[in-house]
Amino acid sequence: GDKGNRINVSVIAYEPGAWPLLLQEVTAERVQALFAHRGAGNAVRYELPLLHALNFVVDDVLQGGVNDSLNLDGHGKTLASLVLSMPIRAPRAMVDAARRAIDAERR
Numbered sequence: 001g002d003k004g005n006r007i008n009v010s011v012i013a014y015e016p017g018a019w020p021l022l023l024q025e026v027t028a029e030r031v032q033a034l035f036a037h038r039g040a041g042n043a044v045r046y047e048l049p050l051l052h053a054l055n056f057v058v059d060d061v062l063q064g065g066v067n068d069s070l071n072l073d074g075h076g077k078t079l080a081s082l083v084l085s086m087p088i089r090a091p092r093a094m095v096d097a098a099r100r101a102i103d104a105e106r107r
Contacts, residue, residue: 005062007035009080013052015101018094022054023047025088031056034082038062056083 011026013019032043041060048055061079 006057006059007061007079008055008057009083010053010055011083012054015098016052018090019049019052021088021090021094022052025090026054026083026086028056030086031083032058034086035061035079038079 009031011022013022026045028043028045031045032040034040035043035058038061040058043056043058046055046057047053
């Protein structure tokens, strides 16, 4: 979502076992760096352990906000995909298990 010149992005672990990995890899500093090209200011991470989710609020990302920007699509919704594309380092066993689960779902 977006409010003014700020975005609000959540990342939720698909499997509870991935929660510790998200805590380790998806930091406020890394999320802020993802948006550096847009002049991102402060990034704050909020942890929601019962949901296995992280919520990030990043300032100064929307080039003045949806109503003030000349950017055709500066909404926070379109920028969430950038966070989801962030590479993380995961143990081989976790990657292999995820691939097996995806293959099983496809059958």
